[in-house]
Amino acid sequence: MITLMQQTPSMLSRSFVNGLVKSQYVPDNPVDALKLDLTRPIVYVLKTKSMTDLVALQRACKERGLPDPLTPIKVNGVIIPSYVCLDNPAPLFGQVKDKNVFFSEFQQLLRLHKDDKVLDIQLMPVSLFWGRAPGKEGQVPLLSLANSISPSRLRKTIIVGLNRKDNLVRFNKPVSLRFMADQHGSDEKLAQKLIRVAKIHFSRQKLAASGPKLPNRYQLFEQLLRNPEVKKAIQIEIEEHNISAQKAKKRANGYIDEIVSDFSYKFVKNTSNFLGWIWNKIYSGIKVNNAEQVRKLAADGHEIVFMPCHRSHMDYLLISYVIYNEGLIPPHIAAGINLNFFPAGPMFRRGGAFFLRRTFKGNKLYATIFREYLSLLFSKGYSVEFFTEGGRSRTGRLLPPKTGMLNMTLQAMLREQSRPITLVPVYLGYDHVMEVSTYVKELSGANKKKESVFQIFGIAKKLKNYGQAFVNFGEPINLNQYLNKHVENWRDDINMPVEEQPAWLNQTTRELANQVMVNINSAAAVNALTICALILHAAPHKALSREILVKQIDSYLKLLRNNPYSEFSTLPENSAEEILDQAIALKKFTVREDSLGQMLSMSYEQAVLLTFYRNNILHLFALPSLIAAIVTEKAQTSIEEINAKVYQLYPLIQAELFLKYSADELSTCISDTLTEMQEQGIINNCDNVITPVNERLMSLKLLAASIQETLQRYAIVLTVLEHDQVIERTKLEDRSQMIAERLSSLNGVSAPEFFDKKVFAIFINKLQELHYLSDAGTVKADKISPLANVVRGLTTLEVKQTISDVMLSQQSSEV
Structure with missing residues (x-):
């Protein structure tokens, strides 16, 4: 029988923890997040025996509906503790003598499973952190968490006292002892292995929660200036610009000062508290999904590169806040130099931002310093974040990716192979983006406003409930695995000289960047506002009755629930009625009552703004x-x-919207969609011939209308190409844009991006890639005409006539 370790906590311990300790739990809802089976016994595993830790854990378990760690478990007449520890506290002087003091308890747990083939105890590791400051390189602070793996009781008392408001309780996915015993037996070796693996696990958890030690900023300057590649670039600067070594070094110092971060854990912790207050004022909640996979990557020792979409300046704050509150250390964030102004720049820098210029062209010294700094971050083990779109999307759809940062990431990987690098795409969504009205003005031709402190922090005067924010972590991309699959013999280029690039690098970077965008979109969050905006935009006159809108919401949700777009995308759990009420509460639509009930509509101005969310x-x-x-x-x-x-x-x-389905998957997707439409009674399928159901024709037409603006743009370009068999690229884009602008005015298209040249450019690029159009602008009529006929067949007669009339008008004006 196991000797009970359970002790009754003193009144002082309970009073201290319950009255003075502020704890954060990760995950916040461990039962659901970790899919725990509460019908099976749980034994908690802690790193070091500590009554304060146990009382904090007991409180956490009580608040989150988990079994009490201080209540023993009875198994076949044997009383066992509900927790085990790996270490005793270190003595005040000297070292721990017996490092396997709790070995017998692990052995006894396994022996119980040998005697009872049905028994299945869950071993749940729980990490408790009192403060998460990583410490500084070259320093050994007396009370540093990084230096206190199994602190003495005195040191623990001081650490807990100083960090009582910074306690993190990290629950981890449990291990089935039944599975372990069945697979590996229940002898002494397995007990030793469990302890060894658990110790490695706790060590990695600490690194994931606090991050590597931070460099002294001055020492970092010196380290970069001593870097061989930077020294070469300084010498080139001297020779090319005919300047002194002192001036070149001063210039390099200036670039380093402009670029590098000045990360401060204290600033991050204090800012997190402030941001928590801000988010509660602005949003009714932040929905975070798929965070457990990111925590696992960090615990497994991966170098994580977060690659979010970019909707708003709030993104910088939101992502760091979420990552910190998910039990991880926030990443170093690549931010545009436009944000490096007082006082925002220094604050962002202390929050982990490092700054980059929009172009490195013609400045080899700057480019070298930036590249070597990024490589240094990876080599030291810091997570990194950059927005792959480069700037904020003004339209709400993903922008074509910029590849510079990703290219440098791949180059850094080829030079530093100590840890696996994994890209984590991140989808960000909001019920309200504060810059949307500004975006509309910019898309309509207004000049972009220069960032200022009033723009970044102007939220203070707008504090009110703006619905919810959504952070969905997408499917990770392990770079080693990606290159193994797509680039033959890529390892031959490891440690290639920096001035050289592998032949495959640029093309692979473009393909990888595109896959990141696909994975971001695959993690999309459908919410009340986006789905209502999508449906109302499709409606004639942008208006629908409540009854029809509710039915359409229900139909769309069934479509996605029964045929999920991706395992990483999320849907609202509420009923269609509740979803509509949530959207109405945001006050972005016009709602009026008549004798038949409630009507919802969008004015032209409302429709323009809501295009972003659609x-x-x-x-x-x-x-x-x-x-x-x-x-x-x-x-x-x-x-x-x-x-x-x-x-x-x-x-x-697919090229325009970064869709995930491959050509091989398409047939199944079409079949599944038709089956779901038939199940909903929208269509009939008789001998593989599809006919609309008259009673549901409006629902089908509303669904069909969502793709109409895209098809209309295609019809414009294809009509121009049919008319002009040879046309310069610039002229094609200009002419298409003019026709689209006129069509938008005549047909009431409210989407600002409808006549955006960038959107036309994506379509034209794909036409060239698919050989409908040569690089020289020569049209392949035998391919273009059939495509044009298909597209025009799917647009309305009114649209086709408008395009034709505008084309004739253009020709007349040119004559």
Whole structure:
């Protein structure tokens, strides 16, 4: 029988923890997040025996609905503790004598499983951190957490006293002892292995929670100046600009000072408290999904590169806040030099920001210093974050990715192979983005406003409930695994001279960047505002009755629940009625009552603003919308024809909206979508011929309308190409933009990006890639005409006539 370690906590311990200690729990809801089975016994595993830790754990378990760690478990007549520890506290002087003092307890747990083949105890590791400051390189602070793996009772008392408001309780996925015993037996070796693995686990958890030690900023300057590549670049600067070594070194120092971060844990901790207050004022909640996979990557020793989409200046603050409150140390963030102004710049810098210019072109010294600094961050083990779009999206849809930072990340990986580098795409969504009205003005031709302290921190005067914010971590991309799959013999280029680049690097970077964007979109969060904006934008006159809108919300959610776009995307759990009420509460629509009930509508101005939110999730419905458009084109359509048209158009839409389905998956996706439409009673399928159900025709047309603006843009470009068999790229974009602008005015298109040249450029690039159009601008008529006919067949007669009329008008003006 195990000797009980359970002790009754003193009244002083309980009073101290319950009255003075402020704890944070990760995950916040461990039962759901870790999928715990509370019908099976749980034994908690702690790093060091500590009554303060046990009382803090007891409080956490009580608040989160977990079994009490101080209540023993009875197993087949044997009383066992509900917790085990790996170490005793270190003595005040000297070292721990017996490092396996609790070995017998692990052995006894395994022996119980040998005697009872049904028993399945869950071993749940729990890490308790009292402060998470990583410490400084070259310093050994007396009370540093980093220097206190198993602190003495005196040191523990001081640490707890100083950090009572900075306690983190980190629950981890439990290990099944039944599985371990069945797979590996229940002898002494397994007990030793469990202890060894647990110690490694706790060590990695500490590193993930606090991060590596921080460099002294002055020493970092010296380290960069001593870097061989930086020294070479300084010498080139001297020779090319005919300046003194002192002046070149001073210039290099200036660049380093401009670039490097000045990370401060104390600042991050204090800012987190302030931001928590801000978020509670601005938003009713922050929904975080898929964070457990990120914690696992950090605990497994991965170098994490966070790659979020960019919606707002709030992104910088939101991501760092979320990562910190998910039990990880915030990353070093690549921020645009436009944000390096007083007082925001120094504050961002202390929060982990390092700054980069929009272009490195023509400045080899700056480029070298930046590249070597980034490589240094990776080599020291700091997580990094950069926005792969480069700047904020003004339209709500993802921008084409910038590849410079990712290219440098790959180069750093080729030079430093000590830890695996994993990219983590991050989807950010908001019920309210404060800059949207500014974005609309910029898309309409207004000059971009220069960032200022009033713009960044102007939220203070706008503090009110803006709904929710959403942070979804997407499917990670392990760079080693990605290169193994896509680049043959890439390891041959490890440690290649810095001035040289592998032949495969640029193309692989572009493909990898595109995959990151696909993974961001695959982690999209559907919420009340985005789904209502999507539906109302599709409605004639941008207005619907409450009854129809509720039915359409329900239909769309069934479409995504029964055919999930991705395991990383999220949907609201509420009913359609509740979702609509949430959207109405945001006061972004016009709501009025008449004798028949409630009507919801958008004015033109409201519709323009809400385009941003619609575009956040447009990609999720792009394929169903395209299928619906094909089905509504005629009275009946064969599945063969639907497949043919989708296969023809999908690559073009995929490039624009970063859709995830491959050509091999497309047929199954089409079939599943048609099956779901049939289940909902929207269409009939008779001998593989699809016909709309008249009673649900409005629902089908609303779905079909979501892809119409995209198809109209395609129709414009293809009509121009049919008319001008040879045309310069610039002229094609200009002409298409002018037609789109006129079409927007005449047909009431409220999307500002409808006539955005960047969107046309994506389509034209894909036409060239698919050989509809040569690089020289020569049209391949035998391919363009069939495509144009398919696209025009899916647009309305009014749209086709408008395009034709504007084309004639342009020709007349040119003559």
